[in-house]
Amino acid sequence: xxxxxxxxxxxxxxxxxxxxxxxxxxxxxxxxxxxxxxxxxxxxxxxxxxxxxxxxxxxxxxxxxxxxxxxxxxxxxxxxxxxxxxxxxxxxxxxxxxxxxxxxxxxxxxxxxxxxxxxxxxxxxxxxxx
Amino acid sequence: xxxxxxxxxxxxxxxxxxxxxxxxxxxxxxxxxxxxxxxxxxxxxxxxxxxxxxxxxxxxxxxxxxxxxxxxxxxxxxxxxxxxxxxxxxxxxxxxxxxxxxxxxxxxxxxxxxxxxxxxxxxxxxxxxx
Numbered sequence: 654x655x656x657x658x659x660x661x662x663x664x665x666x667x668x669x670x671x672x673x674x675x676x677x678x679x680x681x682x683x684x685x686x687x688x689x690x691x692x693x694x695x696x697x698x699x700x701x702x703x704x705x706x707x708x709x710x711x712x713x714x715x716x717x718x719x720x721x722x723x724x725x726x727x728x729x730x731x732x733x734x735x736x737x738x739x740x741x742x743x744x745x746x747x748x749x750x751x752x753x754x755x756x757x758x759x760x761x762x763x764x765x766x767x768x769x770x771x772x773x774x775x776x777x778x779x780x781x782x783x
Numbered sequence: 784x785x786x787x788x789x790x791x792x793x794x795x796x797x798x799x800x801x802x803x804x805x806x807x808x809x810x811x812x813x814x815x816x817x818x819x820x821x822x823x824x825x826x827x828x829x830x831x832x833x834x835x836x837x838x839x840x841x842x843x844x845x846x847x848x849x850x851x852x853x854x855x856x857x858x859x860x861x862x863x864x865x866x867x868x869x870x871x872x873x874x875x876x877x878x879x880x881x882x883x884x885x886x887x888x889x890x891x892x893x894x895x896x897x898x899x900x901x902x903x904x905x906x907x908x909x910x911x912x913x
Contacts, residue, residue: 655894671801673812680810682803685866697891730896731886732879736815738887749862757859757868761827764785766860 659690663734669705670735674715674748677726677740683748684756686715688737700725702741719779721745745774752776789820793864799835800865804845804878807856807870813878814886816845818867830855832871849909851875875904882906 662670669687676683688696692703692712702723706713716722727740749756751772758770792800799817806813818826822833822842832853836843846852857870879886881902888900 658891658895661896671815673803673815675810675812680805682805682812682868685801685803685861728891729887730889730891731815732881732883732888733886736886738812751862753862756861756863756866758862759860761788761858761860765788766791 656694659694661734662690662693662730662737664690665735667707669707670737672702672704672737672739674702674723674739674741674743677742681755682757683741683743683754686713693737696725696739697728702739716744719745719747721747721779723748747773747779750776750780752779786824789824791864792820792823792860792867794820795865797837799837800867802832802834802867802869804832804853804869804871804873807872811885812887813871813873813884816843823867826855826869827858832869846874849875849877851877851909853878877903877909880906880910882909 664670668689671685672688673685674683686704687707689705692705695703702715702725704713704715722744723741725739725741729738746754748754752774753770753772758768759766760769794800798819802818803815804813816834817837819835822835825833832845832855834843834845852874853871855869855871859868876884882904883900883902888898889896890899
């Protein structure tokens, strides 16, 4: 497969693009992270979401520790070429490192961010080797 | 209403946060843009999406020219505090400056970005004064 499609992505100054993972069934936005050229290529080639971790400064296969892999059904690029939306299946039903389904578990309500989603699994049991 | 909730947002080096507009009914991601403190506050206060235009370097009330306003039903913040997801109603059914419903009209297919969504209205007729 040609990789010229990667050249149509408008990489930022750090060589990154914003990537949104959306649940392919429910449509819920589960998380937003960054991809570099290598991680986007790997995502397309393997069908499993790979990101670039800015905090750890390395390639990050989502779920590599937790097992919460993301199977990618579709990749879309926006008009500006600087944001990707992926339709995914989320293994374990947990995308957030807090043990919740989605990273977007806080709603603005009466002038405060209110946590409205439950923790599905204790993060200590997700990330501790069993 | 207190504005201390704005301090919980993790503004980047330019004082911006990523904002995702998602159709409240269909769940489709319509567009992604940036907000500064002022635009997020205005969005919350008025219930109409306001962004920060990086290209024009000014506050941008979405739809100010096209009439394609976005009525905001819900604002969520992610675990890191650096991305907002809004549930919106899109006036005119067009969020993209190309005249399409969504900015995400290109799908990766066989190693190329394929345009799969139709233009709903000619951009020339959207942005030209009638």
